[in-house]
Amino acid sequence: MIRTNAVADRLRPFGSTIFAEMTALALRHKAVNLSQGFPDFDGPAAMLEAMGKAAGSGVNQYAPLTGLPELRRGVAHWFAQLGGFEIDPGTWVTTTCGCTEAIAATMLGLLNPGDGLVVFEPCYDSYQATASMADARIIPVTLAPDGEGGFSFDEVTLREAFKGKPKAILLNTPHNPTGKVFAHDELSLIAGLCIEHDVIAITDEVYDHLVYEGEHRRLAGYPGMAERTITMGSIGKLFSATGWKVGWTVAAPELGRAVRSAHQFLTFCANAPAQAAAGKALLEHLDTTIELRENMRANRDLLCDALERAGLRVFRPASGYFVMCDHTGVSRRLGIEGDRPDIAFCKHLVEDVGIAAIPPSSFYVDRSKGSPFVRFAFCKKRATIEGAIQRLARL
Secondary structure (H helix, E strand, O other), rough: OOOOOOOOOOOOHOOOOHHHHHHHHHHHHOOEOOOOOOOOOOHHHHHHHHHHHHHOOHHHHHHHHOHHHHHHHHHHHHOOOOOOOOOOHHHEEEEOOOOHHHHHHHHHHOOOOOOEEEEEEOOOOHHHHHHHHHOOOOEEEEEEEEOOOOEEOOHHHHHHHHHHHHHEEEEEEEOOOOOOOOOOHHHHHHHHHHHHHHHHEEEEOOOOOOOOOOOOOOOOOOOOOOOHEEEEEEHHHHOOOHHHOEEEEEEHHHHHHHHHHHHHHHOOOOOOHHHHHHHHHHHHHHHHHHHHHHHHHHHHHHHHHHHHHOOOOOEEEEEEEEEEEOHHHHHHHHHHOOOOHHHHHHHHHHHHEEOEOHHHHOOOOOHHHOEEEEEEEEEHHHHHHHHHHHHHHOO
């Protein structure tokens, strides 16, 4: 007889991802899916055509472990934008199967059992799971509503986290799910603490092109940070092709060696035709992200206005795909209760309103901190957003 629970102890607390659960629920109830952060439209036509040409011209076998040369050149071009600097694509770039694998390879290649990792929460659920795979010690720093319509961290708490002798800090900016763009003074503080405490910075910057207010800056570009920062990105978010699973890390050779040591045994290489097309897009079509940004800004404003009309407290994001809202007032009015009120509210949304959203408590180490919130994705066609707005009237 097979064991009743064969899942390893380190992964058992995470179960299946909340994204898969809510998408399945949305399908079951024919709900407008504003839960999982994937666009329901395609990226640039020239990039799609380039992938077909690459497959037709024989680019169908294993790519080099570090990625096809044309993709690495494209990543170097991407990295130099927005506060980066010129790098050698041959020694600084490692191609991965999406940014999610970049996260896992970085955790497994860099962290030893017991190593501390500072993480701003709420955070993408992969961060906690992959840190657990590495048997690392999460040191959370909470981003909380700041009274000005956004989310901020407490400087004293961050300084205390660094006193816990972490090996690394994982910074997601622009931030999922809050939409926060870390400001210059915040990044300067983080850089100074990294240098003072000899800490490596891991930065997830997949939303760098989707900034609506403020300015994105690469932490690697701050004084003293070039040699101690691993920067991660992805074609999925840049060009609305999440299913291509082409991501990367940019890091000085010694840090890159740590990433590659794990990457070679996780996937070895990403999809070769997609790599070829992604390299072309990065070198020739970065300008398409401008139109994408303006479309997403308009979606954000339409959805946020409707959510406010529905009675939710909306934290209008400065970047990214998502908007966080406080649902407690609406839940109280509707009599929605439970140990996990964010999950109860999202089930009500799917079953009675016809909209799928994400309960973000799984994005926190202490899940109770996420219980007042709900997360909606606006990375959709305008018609999808308008359909969701019509259904919000039921709330």
